[in-house]
Amino acid sequence: MSHSGFHAFKKVRSMGVEQKFAQAVFVIGPTASGKTALAHQLFEQLQSELKKPCQLVNIDAFQFYRSVSIGVAKPTSQEISSYGYRGIDILEPLGSMDAARYAEFVWGACREISDNGRLPVCVGGSGLYLRSVLHGLDPLPERNDALRQMFRASAQAWGWPALHGWLKTLAPLRAAQLHPNDKTRIERALEIVFQLPEGVAPESVFQSTQTLAKQELLGSSYVIRVDCDDDVLRRRIASRIDAMFASGWLSEVKNLQQQFGAEFALSQAGKAIGYREIIAALAENEAPDAPQISELKARIATLTWQYVRRQRTWNAKERFDWEFDSTDGIAKIQFPASFLSFLDHYHA
């Protein structure tokens, strides 16, 4: 395994932050808040009013799987082509992605779009992915599934708190930041420690990160945060779920299961909100009746709302330049001065 990324990191850090994209607009916000609608409107008005062609880039962690569409609120194929979306349908349904790899993809896409004289507009609600694109992740050793399997087997036998204890002997500072039950991060921390090059002290790698607002940006960015009143958002979520079922969400899941069997449920895409629940419901009853469907919808709405809360917690720490209230829907946009000056700066 190569650690060139790690050494490159040291070098870059000592010379200051490297720009990863020239200039980009980001549209962030919780699910169903209207990010996508706002981005589309932005596209239109930038084109017609400001003569500024742009192109959309997806930063949603679940929209890049082919054939996994309805439940992840993917734009239609027509929208994908007319807005020049990048980063959608770039993986097979069973594929997997990670934040660092995706950040590279987005940076590349933004560079290409800029090189073609357009403005990249990145849309998405995944906190970690946004963070890695906007601020970057330290180039730590990469994901290693063989190691992970080993850790999981140990955890099965001894429990995660025991692995946490193990981490404590290897990287006490990092261990102190993690709860003994936090399996995802304990696993990742051990994975990093085990792959460090000879002579690199774990404690030198695990440095506490600054708050998001203070972290340097990897390009010139303008962040629009979209949100709306709770009751409006709740209603939108409910009606969006209804619409998803109406447009054949169940058959989409059935097809995926037919094609990939149990593999799909275990895949990353299969863990998206709603997919898990539908898979479970279909396992109980191949043709759910009306009461079962409405129970399923309610369950999915609950999970979606919980997700909204997590997104807001994350977004609250992220810097933003313009807060857009979508409570009354999204009509014609009045561009704020800060946005216009951001664009001017781009021309200069």
Added chain:
RNA sequence: GGCGCUUUAGCUCAGUCGGUAGAGCAGUAGAUUGAAAAUCUACGUGUCCCCAGUUCGAUUCUGGGAGGCGCCA
């Protein structure tokens, strides 16, 4: 109408051999460095259905009443 079961947190239910009660889910808040729509953490006072009785003390026992479910008529 008779018999049986049941009534406890927003919901589903434990439990207290009599000393006023706790799980799951929901809710709220927080965390988040390559699975992130993932994962993890913290937060639990409610006329224990009502009335009366026994008792130092009843959500718990006894009697009556009311609601729910089931069976028999």
